[in-house]
Structures are given as structure tokens and as C-alpha cells.
Amino acid sequence: MDALLLQVLNGLDKGSAYALIALGLTLIFGTLGVVNFAHGALFMLGAFCAVTMQRILTLSYEVVDETRTDFLGNPLKVDVPYVQSWFGDSVGGGIIDWAVPISLLMAVPVMIFVGFAMERGLIKHFYKRPHADQILVTFGLAIVLQEIIKYFYGANPIPTPAPDAFAGSFDFGAMLGMQAGSIIYPYWRLVYFFFALAIIGGVFAFLQFTTFGMVVRAGMADRETVGLLGIDIDRRFTIMFAIAAVVAGLAGVMYAPINSPNYHMGMDFLVLSFVVVVVGGMGSLPGAVAAGFVLGILESFASMAEVVAFLPGINQIIIYLVAIIILLTRPRGLMGRKGVMED
Amino acid sequence: MLGLNRKDSLLFVVVICLTMFAPFLLNPFPEGSELAQFNAGYPDLMQRFVIFGIFAIGFNILFGLTGYLSFGHAAFLGVGSYAGVWMMKLLTMNVIPAILISVVVAGLFSVLVGYISLRRSGIYFSILTLAFAQMSFSLAYSVLTPITNGETGLQLSLNDPRILGVSEVDGSIPPANLFGLSMRDSTELAMGNWLFTFNVGYYLSAVVMLIAFYVAIRIFRSPFGMMLRAVKSNQQRLNYTGLNTKPYTLAAFVISGMYAGLAGGLMVAMDPLAGAERMQWTASGEVVLMTILGGAGTLIGPILGAGFIKYFENIFSKINESILHQWFAFLPDGLEDALVFMVYPFIGKGWHLTLGIMFMLVVIFLPGGLVEGGQRLGRLFRRRRKTDTKPGAGATEPAE
Amino acid sequence: MSKTDLTRRGVMKTGAVAGAGLAVPTIFTARSASAFVNEPTGGSVTLGFNVPQTGPYADEGADELRAYELAVEHLNGGGDGGMLSTFSSKTLDGTGILGKKVEYVTGDTQTKSDAARASAKSMIEKDGAIMITGGSSSGVAVAVQALCQEAGIIFMAGLTHSNDTTGKDRKANGFRHFFNSYMSGAALAPVLANAYGTDRKAYHLTADYNWGYTTEEAITSATEAMGWETVETVKTPLAATDFSAYITPVLQSDADVLVLNHYGGNMVNSLTNAVQFGLRDRIVNGKQFEIVVPLYSRLMARGAGENVKGIFGSTNWHWSLQDEGSKAFTRSFGTKYGFPPSQAAHTCYVQTLLYADAVQRAGSFNPCAVVEALEGFEFDGLGNGPTLYRAEDHQCFKDVLVVRGKENPTSEFDLLEIVEITPVAQVTYPHDHPQFAGGALGSCNPGV
Amino acid sequence: MGLLEVKNVNKRFGGLQALGDVNLSVAENTVHAIIGPNGAGKSTLLNCLVGKLIPDTGSVMFDGQSVLGRKPHEINQMGISRVFQTPEIFGDLTVLENVMIPCFARRDGAFKLHAFETVMNEAEIVDMAEAMLTDVRMIEKRDVHAGSLSRGDKRRLEMAMCLVQQPKLLLLDEPTAGMARADTNNTIDLLKEIKASRPITMAIIEHDMHVVFSLAERITVLAQGTPLVEDTPENIKGHPKVQEAYLGQSHE
Numbered sequence A: 001m002d003a004l005l006l007q008v009l010n011g012l013d014k015g016s017a018y019a020l021i022a023l024g025l026t027l028i029f030g031t032l033g034v035v036n037f038a039h040g041a042l043f044m045l046g047a048f049c050a051v052t053m054q055r056i057l058t059l060s061y062e063v064v065d066e067t068r069t070d071f072l073g074n075p076l077k078v079d080v081p082y083v084q085s086w087f088g089d090s091v092g093g094g095i096i097d098w099a100v101p102i103s104l105l106m107a108v109p110v111m112i113f114v115g116f117a118m119e120r121g122l123i124k125h126f127y128k129r130p131h132a133d134q135i136l137v138t139f140g141l142a143i144v145l146q147e148i149i150k151y152f153y154g155a156n157p158i159p160t161p162a163p164d165a166f167a168g169s170f171d172f173g174a175m176l177g178m179q180a181g182s183i184i185y186p187y188w189r190l191v192y193f194f195f196a197l198a199i200i201g202g203v204f205a206f207l208q209f210t211t212f213g214m215v216v217r218a219g220m221a222d223r224e225t226v227g228l229l230g231i232d233i234d235r236r237f238t239i240m241f242a243i244a245a246v247v248a249g250l251a252g253v254m255y256a257p258i259n260s261p262n263y264h265m266g267m268d269f270l271v272l273s274f275v276v277v278v279v280g281g282m283g284s285l286p287g288a289v290a291a292g293f294v295l296g297i298l299e300s301f302a303s304m305a306e307v308v309a310f311l312p313g314i315n316q317i318i319i320y321l322v323a324i325i326i327l328l329t330r331p332r333g334l335m336g337r338k339g340v341m342e343d
Numbered sequence B: 001m002l003g004l005n006r007k008d009s010l011l012f013v014v015v016i017c018l019t020m021f022a023p024f025l026l027n028p029f030p031e032g033s034e035l036a037q038f039n040a041g042y043p044d045l046m047q048r049f050v051i052f053g054i055f056a057i058g059f060n061i062l063f064g065l066t067g068y069l070s071f072g073h074a075a076f077l078g079v080g081s082y083a084g085v086w087m088m089k090l091l092t093m094n095v096i097p098a099i100l101i102s103v104v105v106a107g108l109f110s111v112l113v114g115y116i117s118l119r120r121s122g123i124y125f126s127i128l129t130l131a132f133a134q135m136s137f138s139l140a141y142s143v144l145t146p147i148t149n150g151e152t153g154l155q156l157s158l159n160d161p162r163i164l165g166v167s168e169v170d171g172s173i174p175p176a177n178l179f180g181l182s183m184r185d186s187t188e189l190a191m192g193n194w195l196f197t198f199n200v201g202y203y204l205s206a207v208v209m210l211i212a213f214y215v216a217i218r219i220f221r222s223p224f225g226m227m228l229r230a231v232k233s234n235q236q237r238l239n240y241t242g243l244n245t246k247p248y249t250l251a252a253f254v255i256s257g258m259y260a261g262l263a264g265g266l267m268v269a270m271d272p273l274a275g276a277e278r279m280q281w282t283a284s285g286e287v288v289l290m291t292i293l294g295g296a297g298t299l300i301g302p303i304l305g306a307g308f309i310k311y312f313e314n315i316f317s318k319i320n321e322s323i324l325h326q327w328f329a330f331l332p333d334g335l336e337d338a339l340v341f342m343v344y345p346f347i348g349k350g351w352h353l354t355l356g357i358m359f360m361l362v363v364i365f366l367p368g369g370l371v372e373g374g375q376r377l378g379r380l381f382r383r384r385r386k387t388d389t390k391p392g393a394g395a396t397e398p399a400e
Numbered sequence C: 001m002s003k004t005d006l007t008r009r010g011v012m013k014t015g016a017v018a019g020a021g022l023a024v025p026t027i028f029t030a031r032s033a034s035a036f037v038n039e040p041t042g043g044s045v046t047l048g049f050n051v052p053q054t055g056p057y058a059d060e061g062a063d064e065l066r067a068y069e070l071a072v073e074h075l076n077g078g079g080d081g082g083m084l085s086t087f088s089s090k091t092l093d094g095t096g097i098l099g100k101k102v103e104y105v106t107g108d109t110q111t112k113s114d115a116a117r118a119s120a121k122s123m124i125e126k127d128g129a130i131m132i133t134g135g136s137s138s139g140v141a142v143a144v145q146a147l148c149q150e151a152g153i154i155f156m157a158g159l160t161h162s163n164d165t166t167g168k169d170r171k172a173n174g175f176r177h178f179f180n181s182y183m184s185g186a187a188l189a190p191v192l193a194n195a196y197g198t199d200r201k202a203y204h205l206t207a208d209y210n211w212g213y214t215t216e217e218a219i220t221s222a223t224e225a226m227g228w229e230t231v232e233t234v235k236t237p238l239a240a241t242d243f244s245a246y247i248t249p250v251l252q253s254d255a256d257v258l259v260l261n262h263y264g265g266n267m268v269n270s271l272t273n274a275v276q277f278g279l280r281d282r283i284v285n286g287k288q289f290e291i292v293v294p295l296y297s298r299l300m301a302r303g304a305g306e307n308v309k310g311i312f313g314s315t316n317w318h319w320s321l322q323d324e325g326s327k328a329f330t331r332s333f334g335t336k337y338g339f340p341p342s343q344a345a346h347t348c349y350v351q352t353l354l355y356a357d358a359v360q361r362a363g364s365f366n367p368c369a370v371v372e373a374l375e376g377f378e379f380d381g382l383g384n385g386p387t388l389y390r391a392e393d394h395q396c397f398k399d400v401l402v403v404r405g406k407e408n409p410t411s412e413f414d415l416l417e418i419v420e421i422t423p424v425a426q427v428t429y430p431h432d433h434p435q436f437a438g439g440a441l442g443s444c445n446p447g448v
Numbered sequence D: 001m002g003l004l005e006v007k008n009v010n011k012r013f014g015g016l017q018a019l020g021d022v023n024l025s026v027a028e029n030t031v032h033a034i035i036g037p038n039g040a041g042k043s044t045l046l047n048c049l050v051g052k053l054i055p056d057t058g059s060v061m062f063d064g065q066s067v068l069g070r071k072p073h074e075i076n077q078m079g080i081s082r083v084f085q086t087p088e089i090f091g092d093l094t095v096l097e098n099v100m101i102p103c104f105a106r107r108d109g110a111f112k113l114h115a116f117e118t119v120m121n122e123a124e125i126v127d128m129a130e131a132m133l134t135d136v137r138m139i140e141k142r143d144v145h146a147g148s149l150s151r152g153d154k155r156r157l158e159m160a161m162c163l164v165q166q167p168k169l170l171l172l173d174e175p176t177a178g179m180a181r182a183d184t185n186n187t188i189d190l191l192k193e194i195k196a197s198r199p200i201t202m203a204i205i206e207h208d209m210h211v212v213f214s215l216a217e218r219i220t221v222l223a224q225g226t227p228l229v230e231d232t233p234e235n236i237k238g239h240p241k242v243q244e245a246y247l248g249q250s251h252e
Helices: A002-032 A039-057 A082-097 A099-121 A131-153 A187-209 A211-221 A223-228 A233-255 A265-280 A285-302 A305-310 A314-329 B006-020 B034-038 B043-066 B074-090 B095-117 B122-141 B200-221 B223-233 B235-239 B245-270 B281-294 B301-318 B321-330 B333-346 B348-365 B369-389 C016-020 C058-075 C113-125 C138-151 C181-196 C210-225 C244-252 C264-276 C298-308 C324-337 C343-362 C367-374 D042-050 D072-078 D095-108 D123-135 D151-163 D181-197 D209-215 D233-238 D240-250
Strands: A060-069 A075-081 A169-171 A184-186 B186-191 B194-199 C026-029 C044-051 C101-108 C131-134 C154-157 C201-207 C229-236 C257-261 C290-295 C312-315 C377-379 C387-389 C400-405 C416-422 D004-013 D016-026 D031-035 D057-062 D080-083 D169-173 D201-205 D218-223 D226-231
Touching (some): A002 A211, A002 A265, A002 A285, A002 C244, A039 A082, A039 A099, A039 A131, A039 A233, A039 A265, A060 A082, A075 A082, A082 A099, A131 B281, A184 A187, A187 A233, A211 A233, A265 A285, A265 A314, A285 A305, A285 A314, A305 A314, A305 C229, A314 B122, B006 B200, B043 B194, B043 B200, B043 B281, B074 B095, B074 B122, B074 B245, B095 B245, B122 B281, B200 B223, B200 B245, B223 B235, B223 D095, B281 B369, B301 C101, B321 B333, B333 B348, B348 B369, C044 C343, C058 C101, C058 C131, C058 C343, C113 C131, C113 C138, C138 C154, C138 C210, C154 C343, C154 C367, C181 C400, C181 C416, C210 C229, C229 C244, C264 C298, C298 C400, C324 C343, C343 C367, D004 D042, D016 D218, D031 D209, D042 D080, D042 D169, D042 D201, D072 D080, D080 D151, D095 D123, D201 D209, D209 D233, D218 D233, D226 D233, D226 D240
Parallel strands (some): C044 C101, C044 C131, C131 C154, C201 C229, C290 C312, D031 D201, D031 D218, D169 D201
Antiparallel strands (some): A060 A075, A169 A184, B186 B194, D004 D016, D004 D057
């Protein structure tokens, strides 16, 4: 029982990441009708905002320590971050320690800018083009973005730890009166889960309760008509794209401490996010979120040793298998509408 | 010619010439010159050009004609490759049975995948094919290791049983051959500073590709091809015209799956190893890109696209910093370094970046792919000639 | 304009045909042209450096490439000569190989067998490379090794740790300097028993591909021989990025040691996840819970940050070694590039030198002569103490390092500390050991 | 016994009764119009005839055989062709190819893998299609891409595609919708010509009374999913129920 509970918990944070990426993906698709293969790259850019913030905060000057030597036998040069020398070890160290949450502040404007630039500079010209062209151009863009990151940050994963305050893990087992240590869950993953809920809730509230959101929802339901209403849909589309970029970026920032970011993490998530979006039903926001969590949790279940022993390799293919089954039984995914992306 | 109309015959003859004289055409720069780096006329790359050409031609029969975008076509190539290697391990090093079994196995696998996936259309179809391919890849990489040899890839070994042949010749694995003619054999022709290589394997692949291309032309011009274009254009009307679209799409799917299997079989014939990465989604994506880049729905486009991508992968990735320094050696030092610094991110390990930029440029400026680029050039040229002689004579360019 | 890659094809430039300028076609087949494939006839010889330049191992590939460039520089008499002065064999004198200047071409393996073979083939067919070396994974090493065997080219493996490379997939034309899974197990087990006791229960997470399998097998058998019990072995998908679903069942088992048979990005993520889930703070069966990473890569360990501290693993070589060879290499690499070399760089550098030396001793580039010169070759001064290139399987036998994540690193390169240098005798196995069974070298292939 | 016999057909969409106990008999070689106000269930009925929808209850017999449960292409092969309200043609193909496709369907059935013949070498099919195009006076546009035709030409092309199959029953869904008066008259003439030149049964759904009364030999009036009356045009004109349900509202 507790094993299952653990896997549900595990599925939740994986599902959060899938859901956040899929949310932006389907938002862009639903409003703009664009298949955005560069969406994974936006997630990756977000994670690298955290890396960059960490680098900025640890910008250092060198102090020569004569008592120690470096690998060539020369006196060791020790890096001292400016922040640390300005604010003292404890405060400065604390600021560096909080690099990831601080980088949220940076990620928002950066992602808005990236979203704007992408939509105005490129995506805008592809609204009327076939989906195949959209795929090709956004795929090209994704490659370019990730190669730029690779050029500056290298190919290896870069550790971006969570603040020390969140370093430990939370003992659910003890809380639920079970054996202590049987169900534990890292604090940061809990943070991630609630962060994802907040973002998802925020996006839904925005769409539900603002006039802007209403127009966008109308646009998702019927693009032609909304265009006819004479509403400046173009500008709204741009804003929508920027919002989707921000959602992906924030998802990336907060994901950085869970697994060290690397330049190809976007591609790793891209295919799965597409499966998530389609399983949820193209253009359906609740579908994307539901499918994200469902697939995340199923993936966790499938990796249990008992399951794998029974069906070898199931952990490798579960998501695809579930996708096939869902698409065969529900032609348009969990909550898809008829006629969207079927031709 | 061969039941083709004049325009298609011309195209076919051009393609025949291009493939037959490829060893010359792809080696335009003399040996030892700085530009020799850009020569592509060596057997392995020429083989890859035509083999991926076959793959893309086949993919285009499905995608270009019916509009069904399969995102899992590499699975058929991979399955075909595995079948081919097993044939070489168990039966004979003659490539014919290996190629045949590749086509058959890929065909059977595509019947299965196609039958299920074609129950849906649009992006739902794409995701279904993607899911099948990814499952094949994941399983081949891990639990199916006894059959596929997993990460390393299935390869020949010295103790293969090989019923109609020998396990080893003097401690070596016998080479793949066509009735004794080794695929690795080459003849070289030296003319001045130029060196041209004529490789048996390449010419076998080239002939197979020409046959495949010819078949594709016939399919494009056949009633069947017309039905497939009708599927893309309006499925509903086709249904209300008394035609069952499912067998048409399934046939197209299986034919293109068999093309993929043929490509896989040829790959194995040229180089007896089948790696699981052949089935990964990136490989499926690659053939999609080849087709769109070249021009989906056109006859020659996919071949151009395949050549374009493979050229980048194999030529640009091999340019390194010291080669750049050689190129710009004639410049003053500071300028040389600056130029190398500017070009360096785009070559060698940065070849992905260049490829990504090329994708974007082509799709932004040439919506119809490279073929459209060619057509525009041709039109520009023709218009200029026309305005010289007979101004105002507008020509309608029939679509490919 | 005068500096060119002189290769077999370079003949065209300097040979008889060129001067004539008359386009008199000369037809000859590769078979009859020379005694062996790509025989260097001009004033230079071309080596092919085939390393991952794109994909997750690109940084490791870049480091390999640096080492190769350094080796070429030293072979051609440039720089400070590096290990040439410490190498026990003194045939290399900085005048290239057999008096021919060393040139090189590079390629991208993409860490995919297909792409790696394509790249190697282009080096052989287009650039006339006489030897191929490099790579950062066993799948690629085995694939390229098989290709070189067929083509008649020498393959000097780069970083490849799977038993198969010199086990069931060994080839006469292929040589491995790097250590392997078996050696990791044999070196680690006594140290682990020493540090953690002999009454331990181990839980294995294993990357679901060949290298993972051989490493798991090697570690389980070595640790079981010490008295450990293997509680569970679980395969994890290569594509996995988050290992929480595999880590949490460990909490439910009564295991008190977690062995991560992972490399590269997998290792970074699984180790990070394991620490996140507080495994290292646990007390199980009255003992402190421990994590072991059989194959350490310093480059990759950086990605795991703080989490590597105190974690045991094995490595082929480390720059902090104090023998003359290691010091010389670290010095010349560090002077040129500003940071210490990785174990991948070391093995690639050494492999290049070993090849050059073998050619020099054999007096010929003929692969069969090179194979003969390398088989059973004993040497010293290349960083791992006295070493034997065993004739039966073309595997190097040398000391293996057991290392531990350093508690107080002085720099981003100073992540590991050497715990023990396991002597070669302890990691030597018979060439027909069951973990290596099923392969045959075949005979050397000169390609004609 | 008519060519088409619809008996007690019911169809519900959720809470909405789209068709209620519809009975209809279309006699062979007649032109039968189905009229009724918007939402009367005309299109639903048509969709039930061609296999796009399946009625909840009732039977649809064509030529003595049930069409229910058959797929659209099977129903077409039985001899029912349909012209849509917005022309459904193959926009990416040429006009000639558009007409050739139904020719193939008629000759070869629902599926044939004729991948090695060449379309233009199929003289029999090309002749058939060209003759049809001449009939509908579109032969000069044979090589034009159908997508670029005017709306009237598209409709005309669609009709040619249906006629070339020589269907026993031609279903026309508002064949003159959105047309100018002159075009409408042309269409009426065309349909009259067709009717005169071959044995064919037509069922027309139409709003335009001018068209209905020019062509129809029998008329069924649908209102709220149920047939009100079925009679000859003369009798329908003066029928009080019809006046009330239909003509009363929309006749100017």
C-alpha cells in the first residue's frame, strides 16, 4: 500500500512537469493553431535562467592562497563571489543559496521577451502555413536554441541545487502513522507540485475570469468567428504566446534543482509532452493537465519492480502503450474536440 | 520511355545520370586542395545518399500523396535492418536474401502498425505511429537485447552458423557480396589531381534506388496515386464516391514501409550492423525533415532533402578548428583568428546549429522546399531569356 | 595554401601523376594498390579521431579531442613532449611516426553506433586514415571496432568500460587501454568491504543496456564474493531523466547499500535523486545507508555537484596521481588548456602514443605488424604503473583507482580523491573468464 | 414499391427528436423533392440515407436492400450518389481527374491496387470522363485545378462526378443554394436535361420553391422531423397544412 502511495507521489511531480509543458503547448496550439516543436526548448531556457542566475550570483574575483597549490603546483587561486564579499559570508551565502527561487524573477521578463520575439519574428508568419512547415521551422528553432545554450554552457548537466531550507525530505510515513522513513518525499518536489498547481490554477483563472481570457477561449473554440468580431486578435495571440513561454520557462526554472539542467533536456521532454497533449485531446487545457498527471503516475507505477518482473520492459513503453490504448478507445484523446487537427 | 510521359522520362534520365556519374559530380575538388574537404564522392556517403533517398522517396509516397504524417517510419527501417543482419548471420552473405527479407519483414510490420494507426487521422495518427516506433526502439535497446544486441547493435560474429556459406575466412568475417562481388570492392580512377572511386556497393544501391524511383514515378502517375492524392484532398468525397479509403491508405502505408525496409536492407548490405538508434524518433523525424526540406509531394524533392541533410551530417561535422586555420592561413593573423572564431561555432561540433538554421531558412523562404528553390531559379532564368526574345509571354509552370 | 592533409590520396598531389598534368586516366583498384589499406606513401600519416561532438557526451568528446591534439603535437616534436619522456619505450623521438608527420581528421560519433560508423568510414574512405580512435561509450566502441576489423584498420578504443569490448566482441584489430566492469568490481569490492563491512545488502539500479548489464554482473559477483547480499537488481530505461520512481522502492526494501550502475547523465540524475530522497541520512539494519557508483567520471560528477561527496567509485586514472607519467601529462595538458585532463583524455592520449610506438617498433604501418607489436607489450610510465597489453584479448592490465567524492574540493576539478590504487594482480582475470566468454579475436586484417 | 423506401425512421440527438417516424417512398424515375423549414430534419434524413448517420429505429431500403449499417462507400456502390450543399470536390486535383475518380470507382469497385497503370493511358476512363465534362459544358476547363473554380463550376463539377457513376438515385442537397437567379436557371435546365437524357431518380432537398416546382414530380413536406404531407406539386401548392407550416412563414 505505502509502495503505491509513494509511486503516486512520484508520479505527481513528473506529472507536474508534463502538465506544465503540455499546458503551454496546447495553449499555443489552441489559440494560434501552431504546432510548436520549440516548446521543449522554452522549458530548457527556463532551466538555464536558473543556471545563469546562479552564475551571476557567484561571479567571483580570485584570491591567491599561498598555502595551497593547484593541479599544476602553482599557488591556488580561490574564487570569492562578489556577493559574498559585499554582504558577508552568511547573507551573501544565503543569497547564493536561494539562486533558483531568485531566478524566477529573472525568468519572467526573459521568457516574455523570448516569447514575444519568437511570435513576432517567426511564428506569426506561419499561422496560415501547413502544420508540416510549422513543425519544420520550430524544430529548426529548437535546434538553434539548444545549440546556442550548448555553446555557452557545455553539454554536461550543471548542478543547480535548491536552497538548503528545502534540501531535506518530508516524512509522510511518520505523519500518517506508518513506520517512520517508509514514505519520504523531498521538500523541493512538494514545492514543485504546489508551484505547478498554482501556475495551472492561475492560467485557468486568467482564462476564466478575465475578458482577455474569454476572448482567448472563444478563439480556441472557433478562430474564424473571433477574427470576424474585429477584435485585435493578433495582439492577443502574441500575449498568449508569451504567457505559454513564461509557463514553460517557470516550469523549467523550478525543475532545475530536481534534475541538473543540460542543453538537451528540452528535446527529452518534447516528445513526451506531445504525447501528453494528444492523449489529453488537442486544444483541450483540462485534457492536457489531466493527461500529464495520469501519464506521470502510470509511468511511476510501471517502474515498480513487481510490475517490471511481470511484464519486462513495460517501464520503457508504458506512456506510449497508454497513448495507443487511449487513442484507439477515445478517438480524440481524453477531452479533445471533433475536427481539430484531424486532417 | 518505360511508360513514362516526356517530362517524367526527362526527370528519370537526369536522375539516372546524376546517380551514375555521382563519383565524378560529388568530387569536384582536386585532392589535396583546401576545398577537398567538401568532396562527398567517397563510397560510404554516396551509399548513404541513395539509401536515404530510397527511404525518403518511400516516405513521400505516404506523406506527399496522402498527407498522413507518420512520425514512426524509422521503425520499419530498423526492423528491416535487423531482419537483414539475421539473414546474413544465419543464411548467406549474399545481399539479395538479406534485402528481400528486410522488405518483407518491414512490410509485415507496417501492415500491423498501419492497420491500427490508420484508424485515426491527423495528429492522432502521427502520435500513434510515433508511439509504435518509440516502443520498438525502447524494447530493442533493452529487453530485446538477445535479438537486437541492444545498445551495440546487431552485428556479425565469427561463429555465426550461416547455412549457405562459411562462418569465417582466415579469421575474418566474409564480406557481404552479390554473387561473389564484394560490396566493399572499389575501382579508382585517377585523372590529373582528381581521384574518383567507383564502389560496387554504391552502384548496387544506386541501381536499387533508380528502380525504387521509377516505381515511385509510376505510382505517382497511376490511378492508385491519384486516389491517394484524392485522400489528401477530400476523404469525405472519396467515401461518397464509392471508394474505401482505408485500403488505399493502408496500401500506401505498407508500400512506404517496404521502401523503408528496402533502405534498411541496403544499409545492412553495405555495412552489416543494425543499431537500435535507427528506430528512435529522431531518425523518424529526420526522414520527415528530408521530405519537407526537399519538397513534399514532389518526385525529386525527397532525394534532394536526403542528400542535403546527410551532406551536412557527414561533411560539416568533420571540419575542425585546425582545418579552418588552414583555410584562412593566407589572411593576417588577427583577421585569421577573428574569422576562425566567427565560423567555428557553425562547423565541427556546431554542425547541428548550421543544420537548424538551414531548416529555418529553407522553410521560411522556400515554402515548397528545395524543389521550389530550383523552380524559382529556373523561372527566373527562363523569364530573363523570354524577356530577351519575346516580352510578355507568360508561362504557366505545371506543378511537379 | 601549401599545408594539406597528405593521405593515401595525398599521393595524387606529390606523386607522379600530378606533375604530368595530363589527364591520362589511371585505373587501379584498392586491392592492388598497396600492401594494406591506406598505406601512407607521402610525408605524413593520418589518424582518425572519432569522438562524440554532439549529444550528451559532447563535453567528454571535446576533452578527448584536446588530448588527441596534444598527442599529435608531442608526436610531431611540439610542446614539452608530455609522456614521451616518461614512457618506458623510447622509440618515439618527436619526428612523427616512422619519420612521417602526424596529421589527423576528426569526426562526430553522436554516441550512436550508426553515426559513429559513418564517421569512421568517411575517415577511412575519404581521408585515408590509418588508425581510428576515440569514443565515449561501449556501444560505439564495439560497433567501430567491428568496422575497423572489416576494413583492415587499427582501432584504439577510447572510453569504453563494458566487458564486451574485449570480451565477447573483441577483435584482432581492436585494442583497449581503458579498464572494464570486471576490474571495477574486483577493485571496488575489497575497499567497500573494508569501509562498510562484509554484511551488507545491496540494491542495484542498472542502466538498461549492454554496459549496464556487464557492470551489474561484475559488481554483484565481486561484492557477493565478499559476503554481501544482492537484494534486488532493477533496470532503468536509458531515456529516464527522473529516477524517483526507482529510488523510492529502495526505501521499502531492507537494503543498506545502493549501487548505481549508471554513467553520464543517468548517473548525475540518479545520484542526485537518491540524495534528494534522503537515502544517505538513513540508518538501515543499524548501519548507515551508503551509495556506490562503480564507474566515476570526473566530468560527469560535476553535474551532480555536492552529491558526490564521500561516494565510492572506480576510475581509470586521475590527474592527482603522483607518478612521473601522470605528472608530465597533467602538466602539459594543464599548461595548454588551463585545466586538468579527464580520464577520457588520458586514455585517448595514451592510446595514441601506444599506437605510434607500436608502429615505430614494428617499423611498419601494416595493421598486422602493429597488432604483433602491441600484443603482449609491457610498458610503464604512462600513468598506471607497469602495464601489459594482453595478447589473448587486447586488454590492458594495470592498476585501477578506487576513488571517493572529496569532502572539501579546492576547485571544480578537484572532486575526487584517490582512496586506493588497486594493484594490477588483483584485477587480472583469465582471458576465458565467464564474464568475457563467447568472443574470438579472429585474425588481424590488413584490408587487402 | 419505390426505389427508396424509408419506414418509421427515428433519430434523436440527446434530447432533440430530429426525425420522428419518417416514412418516405421515392418511386423510380421520378424527381422527388423534400422541403421544409430550417431544422425540419431534411439534412438529417439525407445523412441517414447515405450512411453518415444511423437511425435509432426504422428501416431504409434501397432497391430492395437495406442500407442501414453499411458504410458510405458501400451505399454509393449500391447506386446512390450525393451532391452536397457546399460542393465536396478534390480541390488539389484537376477537373478531369475529379471526374475520373468516380469512373474508376464505377469500373473497379471500392478498392483496386492499380499502381502500375498510368492514369492517362486508361483511355476508356478518360473518354468517359471527357464525355461527361462535355455534357456539363466544362470540357474546356479539364486541366484546371478544381480548387480554383468558381462556386457554380464547383457545383457543376460535383454533379458531373455523381452523374458519371450513373447512379440509380441522385441525392441533391440544395443544389442552388447561394446561386444568382441566372445560375439557378442554368442548374434547373441542366437537371432537366439530365433527367431527360437518362433513366434516373432524383431526390432533392431545396429551399427555393421556384426550383422545386420546376423540377419535382412529387413533394414531401417535413416539419419538425415528421412528414406533413406527400403529394404532387399542384396539390402541395394549395395544401393548407403546408401553407401554415412552411409557405406561410417563408413565402414573400
